[in-house]
Structure formats: C-alpha cells, structure tokens
Amino acid sequence: MQSSASLLQRQKQSMVASPQLIESIRLLQLSHTELHQYLGQEIAKNPLLELASNDDGASGQDSSMSGEDSQIDMREKDFAKPISAGTPERLTQSKATRNTANAPSGEGNAVDNFAAFTETLHDHVALQIALTPFTSQQRLIAGQLAAHLEETGYLRVSLSELAGSLNVREGDVERVLATMQHFDPPGLFARTLSECLEIQLRQRDRFDPAMAALVANLQTLARRDYQALKQLCGVDEEDLLDMLHEIRALDPKPGNQFQTGVLESVMPEVWVTPCPGGGWQIELDPNTLPKLLINQTYYAEVSRATAQNSKDQAFLNQCLENANWLIRSLDQRAKTILKVATEIVRQQEAFLEHGIAHLRPLNLRTVADAINVHESTVSRVTSNKYMLTPRGVFELKYFFTVAIASCEGGDAHSAESVRHLIKAIIAAESLQEVLSDDDIAARLMETGIHVARRTVTKYREAMNIPSSIQRRRERRLWLNGDQGLKAS
Structure with a gap:
C-alpha cells in the first residue's frame, strides 16, 4: 500500500476569548479596593484617562467624554420605588462584624465611627x-x-x-x-x-x-x-x-x-433600603463606582502634533480605543452587579423582612437563569462584594445556601436558617431537658424540616456547641452549684 501526501482545507468554528474579554471577566470579580488599584495602573499607562472626583460632572466639561458609555443608572427601578428621604450613608466597618452590624439610622453612623484610628x-x-x-x-x-x-x-x-x-x-x-x-x-x-x-x-x-x-x-x-x-x-x-x-x-x-496593622474595611457596593410604600430600593454606592474620563482636549492637541508621525498616531489611537473599552466595561460591570443584587433581593425578600429564619435556599444557577447570564458570571459578581441591608452588611455569597428538604413537600429550607433554628432550640433548653441530637432532629421534623441526626451533629459542631452530655454537665455546674456537681 502506497502512502501519499495531500493538502486539505477544512473550515472549523471555535470560540477564542480575546484579551479584552478576559479583562472584562476579571473586572467582574475585583473587589472595590482591587478595582481602584487596577484603574490606577491603567491611568498610569494611558495618558488619555483621568479619574474624576465625586464632585466632578461628566457632562459639560471640555476634557471629558460624554455619552451613554460614561453614565449608568445606579438604581433598580423595576423592583423599587424612589425614596425622598435621601440616600443612605456609606458604611465602612471591620470584616469581623459585617454579619452583625446594624444599618445606618442617624447621625451616629458616620464613617468615622467605623473607621476611626485605633492604636495597634x-x-x-x-x-x-x-x-x-x-x-x-x-x-x-x-x-x-x-x-x-x-x-x-x-x-x-x-x-x-x-x-x-x-x-x-x-x-x-x-x-x-x-x-x-x-x-x-x-x-x-x-x-x-x-x-x-x-x-x-x-x-x-x-x-x-x-x-x-x-x-x-x-x-x-x-x-x-x-x-x-x-x-x-x-x-x-x-x-x-x-x-x-x-x-x-x-x-x-x-x-x-487591639487593631492589627492597617484596618481592613468593607465598603458595601450595594445599598438595600425599604421604600415607604412597600418594596425595596436597590442602589450602587457611588463611592465604589470609579468615574473615568477621557481627556478629549489633550487627545486633540496630541493628535494634531503627531499627524505626520504614523507610529505616534497609532499609539494615540490605541490609547483612545483602550480608554473607551475600559469605560464601557466599567459600565457593564456596574449594571451586572446591580442585576445580580436585585435578583438576590427578590429571592431573599422574606429574610430582609423577618430575619435569618426565613433565609431561602438559593444557588447560582437560579439567579443566573433569572437574569439570563452564565452561572460563572454570578459567581464572579458575588465574590468579595457586600450588600448593606436593614439587617446588617452581608457578603453577596452569604445569600447562597443549600436546601434542606421539607417533610410536608413544601418549600425547602436553607441550611443557614436550619443552623439558626438548631442554635435557638439549644438556647431554649432547660436543665431538666437537655436535648440530644436525635431530639433536636425530631423537633425540627415537627416544624416540617427533614434533617438527619448526623446533619444536626455536623451543624452543632460547626457552631462550636458542645454535645448534650457536656451541656448537661456544665449546666448542672453553673446553675445548681455544688448540688449539681454532686448529682453528676
């Protein structure tokens, strides 16, 4: 059998991520601090970019680029009614207390109260x-x-x-x-x-x-x-x-x-506030939204000076293209964060109204399908982003929790709410009735939550709660003094 060489031409389709697409994806998962560091590097590389202060307006300035690309609406109007009481205060606080903080409610919640200097x-x-x-x-x-x-x-x-x-x-x-x-x-x-x-x-x-x-x-x-x-x-x-x-x-x-080194602060990117007429208003904190401007005056001057130099002109055009892309990417990032946050609020409205016992099970796919984005996009958006609610400051990932089946075929319960119930059941114990993990599982079954004893044990140990034998012995000691010790 003879072998021969031949030249064939085939057509094939494939998806290749461009460098700009990769950068857009990376922008989504950056925290507020990381984003500002990234933009600082981009401004240093691109002479056309400027970072506007919060007082600067994007329109009516000769040096800025106006248009839809540089403006975003920071409110989700489909789910919230505008409120007339003004915008909430920005909250900065330690990460260690973000899940127990109270929402700002007066003059006593200024930023300085949360980020004041403390001796190390x-x-x-x-x-x-x-x-x-x-x-x-x-x-x-x-x-x-x-x-x-x-x-x-x-x-x-x-x-x-x-x-x-x-x-x-x-x-x-x-x-x-x-x-x-x-x-x-x-x-x-x-x-x-x-x-x-x-x-x-x-x-x-x-x-x-x-x-x-x-x-x-x-x-x-x-x-x-x-x-x-x-x-x-x-x-x-x-x-x-x-x-x-x-x-x-x-x-x-x-x-x-003592404060350890530099204070690591959390600045919520999303504000959730109740509307007077019902519903919730979801906003992005303008302080976490960097305002990039393109210095059009500088671009025009340099463009005239380099008109005869094709190499310099190509570099200038590339800078303008990169600047426009970055402004569009920031706009898209803000809109995506707002969409994801709004869907989370829709799903967890009962938690906002009634507390942790009403936290619903939620996964990334549910949110992704609701807002028509990929599951990985939701994962990136919820990474290192925080939401200020009337019940405190929470990382967006906090609202995603696995489901625990219901005994009666109704709505499932979130693992976080089940842990909260276990803790509440144990806290309500009396000395005469210290519950075993089997007893706690039975109590949960009575409320319609189907959970195995080993799951109760796992959740209890994760919350550093002693076993029933240890709790009984300790309560006898602390509540009954020497008589309790003799009884043990």
Missing part, C-alpha cells in the same frame, strides 16, 4: 518600653522581644536563640521578659495559654496552689471533667465553681483587643 498592639507595647527604666542593653532586648510578639499577644521565640543572636546571657533575656509580662494588658508576652492565664491571675493576686493546679490541667477543664478537677485542685464544689468563674473572666488572647 505594637504601638501600645513600644510606648510602655519607652516608659520603663531599662538600661541600653535591656532596651535592645525588649525591642527584640516586642518584634517577636504575635497579634494575639503571645511570644513565639526561643529565649536561648534570641540571647545567642544578641550575644547576651539567657538570664538577661528572661529578666527583661519577666518585666514585660507586667505590661498592659495583663497576659502579654506569655508563651503558652497556661502562662497567659497565670500572668493575669498573679496580677489579681489569685494564683494560689488550687488555682495553679487548675491552670496546669486545662485539658481536663476542656473535657469538663469536674470530678477530676475537684481532686486535682483539692477543693470542694463551691470553691471549684468560684475558680471556674474567675477563669472565664480572663482573656486568653489579650492582644486581640
């Missing part, structure tokens, strides 16, 4: 070092110890290694450390949890032999083995109860009360 732990320690009568060598050691202080207030460094690196005796380091362990707040510069508690108890003059035994057996305390603790500490039930109250009053991470 290392600032606080440096001031105390400066006020302590150290020798020059001791001050050098103190500075090195402070440099190894973690944000929680613990010291994570080998004293022998530190002494070797400073060419001093280890005893000198230990003496400086002993002084710094008296710094405020109590518990700083401890190397273990036991030492942290010991420092605080010593400053309260409460570190007696019984308390020393309790601090030395924190693992036994974590297991809530109170009978063993009574024997180890050599105390009766009443004394042990008092000791445990004192332990609970201590701070296991004394450094956490």
Whole structure:
C-alpha cells in the first residue's frame, strides 16, 4: 500500500476569548479596593484617562467624554420605588462584624465611627518600653522581644536563640521578659495559654496552689471533667465553681483587643433600603463606582502634533480605543452587579423582612437563569462584594445556601436558617431537658424540616456547641452549684 501526501482545507468554528474579554471577566470579580488599584495602573499607562472626583460632572466639561458609555443608572427601578428621604450613608466597618452590624439610622453612623484610628498592639507595647527604666542593653532586648510578639499577644521565640543572636546571657533575656509580662494588658508576652492565664491571675493576686493546679490541667477543664478537677485542685464544689468563674473572666488572647496593622474595611457596593410604600430600593454606592474620563482636549492637541508621525498616531489611537473599552466595561460591570443584587433581593425578600429564619435556599444557577447570564458570571459578581441591608452588611455569597428538604413537600429550607433554628432550640433548653441530637432532629421534623441526626451533629459542631452530655454537665455546674456537681 502506497502512502501519499495531500493538502486539505477544512473550515472549523471555535470560540477564542480575546484579551479584552478576559479583562472584562476579571473586572467582574475585583473587589472595590482591587478595582481602584487596577484603574490606577491603567491611568498610569494611558495618558488619555483621568479619574474624576465625586464632585466632578461628566457632562459639560471640555476634557471629558460624554455619552451613554460614561453614565449608568445606579438604581433598580423595576423592583423599587424612589425614596425622598435621601440616600443612605456609606458604611465602612471591620470584616469581623459585617454579619452583625446594624444599618445606618442617624447621625451616629458616620464613617468615622467605623473607621476611626485605633492604636495597634505594637504601638501600645513600644510606648510602655519607652516608659520603663531599662538600661541600653535591656532596651535592645525588649525591642527584640516586642518584634517577636504575635497579634494575639503571645511570644513565639526561643529565649536561648534570641540571647545567642544578641550575644547576651539567657538570664538577661528572661529578666527583661519577666518585666514585660507586667505590661498592659495583663497576659502579654506569655508563651503558652497556661502562662497567659497565670500572668493575669498573679496580677489579681489569685494564683494560689488550687488555682495553679487548675491552670496546669486545662485539658481536663476542656473535657469538663469536674470530678477530676475537684481532686486535682483539692477543693470542694463551691470553691471549684468560684475558680471556674474567675477563669472565664480572663482573656486568653489579650492582644486581640487591639487593631492589627492597617484596618481592613468593607465598603458595601450595594445599598438595600425599604421604600415607604412597600418594596425595596436597590442602589450602587457611588463611592465604589470609579468615574473615568477621557481627556478629549489633550487627545486633540496630541493628535494634531503627531499627524505626520504614523507610529505616534497609532499609539494615540490605541490609547483612545483602550480608554473607551475600559469605560464601557466599567459600565457593564456596574449594571451586572446591580442585576445580580436585585435578583438576590427578590429571592431573599422574606429574610430582609423577618430575619435569618426565613433565609431561602438559593444557588447560582437560579439567579443566573433569572437574569439570563452564565452561572460563572454570578459567581464572579458575588465574590468579595457586600450588600448593606436593614439587617446588617452581608457578603453577596452569604445569600447562597443549600436546601434542606421539607417533610410536608413544601418549600425547602436553607441550611443557614436550619443552623439558626438548631442554635435557638439549644438556647431554649432547660436543665431538666437537655436535648440530644436525635431530639433536636425530631423537633425540627415537627416544624416540617427533614434533617438527619448526623446533619444536626455536623451543624452543632460547626457552631462550636458542645454535645448534650457536656451541656448537661456544665449546666448542672453553673446553675445548681455544688448540688449539681454532686448529682453528676
């Protein structure tokens, strides 16, 4: 069989993502801070771009490009009625509290109240070092110890290694450390949890032999083995109860009360406010919408100057094309965020009105199908974006939760609302009726929620709630004192 070479021509269709399409997709998932950093880089590269201040208008200026591409409507009018009370205040707050914050409701919610400067732990320690009568060598050691202080207030460094690196005796380091362990707040510069508690108890003059035994057996305390603790500490039930109250009053991470470095703030990109006549108004925060302008005056001047230079003219035209594309992309990004947020509000209106128990199960596909976009687009839009609601500030991803089946064939329940119900059921327990996970599953079944015992266990453990045996033992201790301990 002979082989021969031949030349064939075939037609084939394929989708290839252009660089500009890839950049448009990337713009969707950028947070507010990341977006401003990105635009700063683009402005540095493109001489035609300018970032307008919030007071600048896009129309009526010789240097700006007017038209639909540079203007967007920040309100979703199909789902909300305009309100006449003015726009809500911008809210900036710590991420750690975004799910428990209250919506702004008066003069007391100014931005400064949320983002005010706070002294850092290392600032606080440096001031105390400066006020302590150290020798020059001791001050050098103190500075090195402070440099190894973690944000929680613990010291994570080998004293022998530190002494070797400073060419001093280890005893000198230990003496400086002993002084710094008296710094405020109590518990700083401890190397273990036991030492942290010991420092605080010593400053309260409460570190007696019984308390020393309790601090030395924190693992036994974590297991809530109170009978063993009574024997180890050599105390009766009443004394042990008092000791445990004192332990609970201590701070296991004394450094956490200070701001750690630069404040990481959350600026909600979406505002949701109730309308006086019913419904919800959804708006984009104008402070999170960068206003890019094209300096047409500069473009005309440079274009005339480079009319005879084809290379320079090509570069200028490319800059204009990129600037127009970026403004259109920002416009599309804002509209997409608004569409996704509006559909989330439509789906979770019961949550906004009645609270977490009414949070509905929701997935990305449901929102994507409703607004006719791809599921991945919704995923990118909800990444690192936040919504200010009357119930607090929430990440957009918070509203997406899996479904728990209903016993009666009705609407499914969201996993988040089920966790909330489990927590509420446990909080309502009495000492005489501490519920097992099977009992909790049965209670949920009575309310129409079908959930297995192992699911209850998984949710309970995720919320750091002890088992029924541990809760019963602890409640007997705290509520009934010594009689409860004897009964256990």
